[in-house]
Amino acid sequence: MIIKVCGMRDARNIHEVSQLGIDWIGLDFRSKSERYVSQIASCAGIIPDYSSLSDFLSHEVVKHQQVPLLCGVFADDMPQNIVTRVVNYNLDVVQLDGEENLVMIDNLRRTLDPDIHAGIKIMKRIAVSGREDxxxxxxxxEGVDYFLFDIQSVLADWAVLEAYDGAVPFFVSGAIGAEDTDRIKxxxxxxxxGISVNEKFETAPAVKDVALLKNFLEKIR
Structure with a gap:
């Protein structure tokens, strides 16, 4: 099972979480999010603030480990903005959380793969409040590599997901916390x-509780 820890931003925190052996790190590029990962302007154009991620990726301990895949989260963003962040942050996965359609997704993939990032994966989020969703x-x-079924609070359990009869692998998200260990297992x-976890493991927006995550991972693996 793939473990994705989303909504990260701080270099030290990313490094500490990565040492737990998680599989994906999620970077939130939705401008209205509390966990937004911003870029800075320079005389050379728009470049990312690498002061955090470059430190993380160059850390001596990380060099001897498998670095988690980086997943960028977007919602109804302009394709050129997505492409820019794929390049600047070397994203392995693009997660689309908005009202993107299949034409947009197909065009985005053709732009990125293979010239910009060969083999890049695309995930589409679907909010699930009932079976019909x-x-x-x-x-x-026909256009994505993964689905992210985001379970809404009105659902008491994940039984509704049994209705999925597609061929594309899926993740589950939706305020998953340490108390959901038995449900996941x-x-x-x-x-x-896989699963995607976020705010229920935070001490502050974009700062994850490493000890809580460690205990959670030990129980579900």
Whole structure:
């Protein structure tokens, strides 16, 4: 099972979380988010603030480990902005959380792969409040590599996900916390490939509680 820790920004915190053996780090590029990862302007144009990520990626300990994949989270952003961040942050995965359609997704992939980032993966988030929401996957089934089924608070359990009969692997998110260990371990679906956690493991926006995450991972693995 892939473990994605989303909404990260601080270099030291990213490094500490990465040492736990998580698989993906999520960087939030939605401008209205509390966890927004910004860029800075320079006389050479618009470049990212590498003061955090460059420190993380060059750390001596990380050099001897498998660095987690970097997943950029976007919502209804302009394609050129997504491309810029894929290049500047060397993103491995693009997560689309807005109203993007299949045409946009196809054009984005053609722009990125193979010239800019060969083999880049694209994930589409689908908010799930009921069984009927699962059916939305069908309009994207030919264009993405993963789905992220974001379970909304109105649902008491994940049983609704049993209705998914597609061929694309999926992640589950939705305010997953340490108290959900049993739910995660008991959930079974042949295409279930991972979970995405975020705010329930924070001490402040974009700052994750390393000890809490460590304990959680030990219980679900």
């Amino acid at each position: 699962i059916e939305k996957y069908k309009q994207f089934a 008991s959930f079974s679906h042949p295409l279930f490939c």
